[in-house]
Amino acid sequence: MSFMTTEPAAPPEHNGDDAAARRRGPRTSGDARRAIVDAAGALFIEHGPEHVSARRIASEAGVDPSLIRYYFGSVEALLAEVMRPNGELMDPFLELAKLPAEERGEALLRAALRVWEDPHGRAFMIWLTGACNRESLAYRRFVDATPKLWHAALPDGTPQAEIDIRSAYVNSVLTGLGITRYVWRMEPLASMPFERLIGSQAPLVQSYLTGPLPE
Numbered sequence: 001m002s003f004m005t006t007e008p009a010a011p012p013e014h015n016g017d018d019a020a021a022r023r024r025g026p027r028t029s030g031d032a033r034r035a036i037v038d039a040a041g042a043l044f045i046e047h048g049p050e051h052v053s054a055r056r057i058a059s060e061a062g063v064d065p066s067l068i069r070y071y072f073g074s075v076e077a078l079l080a081e082v083m084r085p086n087g088e089l090m091d092p093f094l095e096l097a098k099l100p101a102e103e104r105g106e107a108l109l110r111a112a113l114r115v116w117e118d119p120h121g122r123a124f125m126i127w128l129t130g131a132c133n134r135e136s137l138a139y140r141r142f143v144d145a146t147p148k149l150w151h152a153a154l155p156d157g158t159p160q161a162e163i164d165i166r167s168a169y170v171n172s173v174l175t176g177l178g179i180t181r182y183v184w185r186m187e188p189l190a191s192m193p194f195e196r197l198i199g200s201q202a203p204l205v206q207s208y209l210t211g212p213l214p215e
Contacts, residue, residue: 106198
């Protein structure tokens with residue numbers, strides 16, 4: 001899965017035996033695949049992906065458990081499919097480079113917090129922050145893709161030597177706010193009105209994008 005991309009999910013890799021098994025696999029309509037994705041999404045959001053088994057997903061979807069392997073290869077690959085955000089969540093990130101540099105801090109903060117505000121996005125982010133398996137497909141793709149979003153907010157001509165450090169500072173703010181507000185639910189941030197939170201933190205994000213770097 002790539003939580004931070006809108007590209008279609010790559011099909012699971014299979015060896016010869018798996019490929020043969022897929023050719024012999026059950027013949028069903030696309031409705032079964034959709035039912036699996038919908039059931040998995042509902043269960044992941046309610047219970048967290050680490051607490052949901054293939055058998056439980058299949059039962060919720062009303063299909064044979066073998067169909068999960070047939071369509072996705074594994075629950076991990078299914079997670080990758082389910083946790084793909086829709087364009088409405090990703091579009092603001094893709095538009096950052098079109099904004100004046102001085103407006104990108106607030107726009108980036110809004111885009112990031114909207115992911116947390118969305119039940120689908122929040123389920124993935126909460127799972128990600130507590131993921132034990134840092135080698136998982138979902139985790140690796142997220143870590144690989146996220147810096148590219150922050151890079152899009154940096155002004156043109158940002159020195160190469162500053163890109164990583166500025167992105168890291170920005171990430172520390174966005175991740176810290178997300179965890180504090182939506183995972184730990186610490187007050188006063190947990191109940192702070194959205195616009196007030198934006199107003200208080202956007203200048204800090206902007207300073208990390210365009211201001212002098214801390215010595």
